[in-house]
Amino acid sequence: MRTNSKTNSLLTQIIFLMLLAVIMVTSGCSNSNNKNSSTPTAGSNNTANNEAAQAANAQDKVITVAISADAGMDQLDAGAYKGSMNVHAMIYDGLVEYGEKGEILPALAESWDISEDGKVYTFHLRQGVKFSDGTEFNAEAVKFSFERWIKDPANSLNVATAMQSIDVVDEHTITMTFTKAYYPFLTELSFARPVRMISPSAVEPAGDVTGKFIKAIGTGAWMAESFTTDQEAVLIRNPYYWGEMPKLSTIILKVIPDPQSRVLALQSGDIDIAGGQMGKIPVESVPVIEAASSLSLQKAPGTNSHFMIFNYNTPALQDLNVRKAINLAINKKSIVNDLMDGIGSVAKGLFPLTVPYVTDSNNTWYGFDPAEAKQLLADAGYSDSNGDGIVEQAGTPLELNFVLQQAEFPEWKSISELIQSELKEIGIAVNLQVLEPNAYYDALWTTKAYDLIMYRTYDDAYNPHAFLLSLFHETEEAPAVVWSDAGLESLIDTAVGTTDLQERQSAYDSIFTKLYQEAMFAAIYFPDDIMAVNKRITGFKAGYTTFSPIFWNQLDIGGE
The missing domain is CATH 3.40.190.10 (Periplasmic binding protein-like II)
Structure with a gap:
């Protein structure tokens, strides 16, 4: 084939460029094996890729937690009372x-x-x-x-x-x-x-x-990412957090209103954690959780107690002997062991030992002694003159109306039925009235339409001072809710007003002693806080408040 000079020149240039490319590639391969070269080796590239993969894995640790109601992510103004307290405490x-x-x-x-x-x-x-x-x-x-x-x-x-x-x-x-x-x-x-x-x-x-509030922006370890009303809320870790950075990247709060459905979701693995005030676990489901190989039951002593309020306007309950007799007739051990499946402990006062200023020495209450209870009723002038099993005084039977609700506390129904039968054993007739929550709270706070009523103390940071002020102290509008006693109110004023720690402890000692001596209520039980946790979760530690029930930042996912 005949070629002209231009063609020969072009071919020469192409051949030269091809040879140059081969030399550069060869040189590059040679340099890649040179330990002193600044070019990364294949091994170092693999290391960088592994580190990047590990970082990606660390960024993708997600758990799902059951909550009983919508978190209200669009209402989480730190200066308001809307939305979930638990989420408030995570963001702010x-x-x-x-x-x-x-x-x-x-x-x-x-x-x-x-x-x-x-x-x-x-x-x-x-x-x-x-x-x-x-x-x-x-x-x-x-x-x-x-x-x-x-x-x-x-x-x-x-x-x-x-x-x-x-x-x-x-x-x-x-x-x-x-x-x-x-x-x-x-x-x-x-x-x-x-x-x-x-x-x-x-x-x-x-x-x-x-x-106008626009968005939840706090200094907490978590920040709001997204939410779907009545379905779920998503929290991610705050990159600017000043404390120990959370090990998880994301916490999904899934709305599951029905307690039994929460248990099923735990069993299926759809959620990782349920329990506490965020989404209670039914006591009757505890054996199911304990039997599940993928779940662990976490129990911790709570900071509230459940007790029975006496209406001080009821004539029979104004007699100290009657109030003591009711306390002595209640088998608290049976309530805890048989009805609560051991989830809790016998109440020895108004507050458990987890509450500030409550000590072993000031935490005492009445035991179970039906014989002594009967004697106290006799000392108060009550006797069963007609043999019907109910004691009377001046021809009037000792009959009391006992109010409760079970929407929030289903266990109260069986507990109240047991108390009803135990009080009948000492000669007191009890009529149970199960009310809807609105009617129940109206009876407690407004109408006082009860002789006996089941109630619970507040939690953690509200005890003991806030609960005592709220229910055992008069206000400008009304007398004390649980029991009206001027001496007790004076002691409460001293406790909350003093800056001296020893004086404060002494005042609380006197408060708890007076509550006991005057039998101003009937102690029932101290519930435990319980949570069910998937065993893939590590680092679980119960918090010190109901609004921070878990040390969220310490949670991790095992094996990842």
Whole structure:
């Protein structure tokens, strides 16, 4: 084939370029084996890929937790009472944190000073903290957070009603001045709401204390990602979190209103955790959970108790001997062991030992002694003159109406039936009235249409002070709910008002002694907090409050 000079030149250039490409490739291969070369080796590429894969796996640790009702993600304003308290506590931090048996621990405030008269609190804030949107946390943000709700006339917290002023000292120092000394100020500041910190950028216009809430932006370990009303809410870890970073990447809160359906979801593996106040596990389902190879039952002593209230307006119950007799007739061990399947313990007072200021020495109550109960009724002037098994006084049978509800506490029905039969054994006729929740709470708080009524104390941070003030202390509008006693109310005032720890403990000792001596209620049982956890979950540790029932940041997924 004949070619011209141009063609020969073009072929020469192509051949030269091909040879050059071969040389470059060969040189590249040679350099890849040179240990001193800056070019990564194949081995180092594999290492980088493995590290990237591990990081990806760490970013994809997801668990699903059952909740009984919608989390209200679109309503989670830190300064309001809407949405789930549990989610509030995951997204928003407080100045302080509630620890074991009520110990107040640092949170966004690293330390604090209290004036000698107990009215001025100076908080020294943690530095370098950011909200989940990257904005700075400082004293102005604290002031903003409090001013959004502190003047609301509907707010009954003492930290609100007694607040005289809140002042920024500098970027990381703020003072709160109150009109009175009240030791539970710090306890109230640990609540899940409305005392927690929200970013000024969470409202519109930004920084306006009267602005409209737009999005939940806190300094907590978790942040809201998405939600579907009445179905699920998704939380992801906050990349700016100031504390120990959560090991999980995502927590899905799945709405399952029916308790039995929650148990089935646990068994099928559709959810990983259920229980506590977020989504209770029925007591009768405990054996099923314990028998499941994929699940573990986690039990911890609770901070509330279930007890029976006496109506002090009922003439028969104004007699101390009758109140003591009722206490002595109730077999609390049988309730715990037979009806509660061992989930709890016998009540030895109004509060369990998990509550601050409750000790072994001041935590005592009446045992089970039907013979002594009968004798006390006889001492009170009651006898069974007609042989019908019911004692009477001056021709009037000792008959009492016992009110309860079972929508929130299904176990109350069987417990009340047992108490009914036990009181009949000592000659007291009891009529059970099972009411719907609205009617039940109306009878408790408003109409007083009962002689006996089942109730429960509050939980963790609200005990003992808030419960005692709420139910054993008069208000401007009404006398005490559970039992009206001026001496008891004076002791409660002393306990909450003193800044001296020894004086406070002494006052609580006297309160618990007086409750016992006057038999102002009938103790029933102290329930345990129970949770069912899939065994793939590691690092489970029960929290110290119902609004923070789990140390979420410590949870991990085993084998991943």
